[in-house]
Amino acid sequence: MKPTIPDVLPLIKAYRDAGHHVGGNLHVVLDEGNIRDSDILFCRDEAIAHQDHEGVKIANLLLQMSKTQRSKISSLFYRL
Numbered sequence: 647m648k649p650t651i652p653d654v655l656p657l658i659k660a661y662r663d664a665g666h667h668v669g670g671n672l673h674v675v676l677d678e679g680n681i682r683d684s685d686i687l688f689c690r691d692e693a694i695a696h697q698d699h700e701g702v703k704i705a706n707l708l709l710q711m712s713k714t715q716r717s718k719i720s721s722l723f724y725r726l
Contacts, residue, residue, distance in 0.1 A: 649707045651715055654686045657707070657726040658719060659680050659706065671701040675708065681716035683709060 661670065669676030671693040674685050688706050692703030706718055 648710055648712070654704070654707050654711070654719060655722065655726060657700070657704055658723065661704060662723065662726065664700070666701075671696055671698045672708075674711075675705075675716070676683075676720055679717065679720040681708075681713050681720060694723060711721055 658676065661672070662676075666672070669678075672689045674689050676678050683698055686705050690705035690709075692698075693705060708719070711719075
């Protein structure tokens with residue numbers, strides 16, 4: 647089943663509040679709004695390289711979501 651925005655937003659808020667203020671390893675997606683699969687895969691690789699387990703988890707969830715959902719999440723990142 648595809649994750650929903652309400653499922654993922656609390657994880658992203660917790661990630662941001664844990665010190666990833668501009669999106670951490672996921673900044674290309676969360677801060678800059680680049681929502682293609684290739685962008686998320688790049689971010690996931692960065693998260694893996696930095697042993698950022700929460701970032702990997704969020705990237706995997708984003709990959710399961712539609713581009714519309716991803717865009718909405720990115721637009722809400724600083725308003726959470």
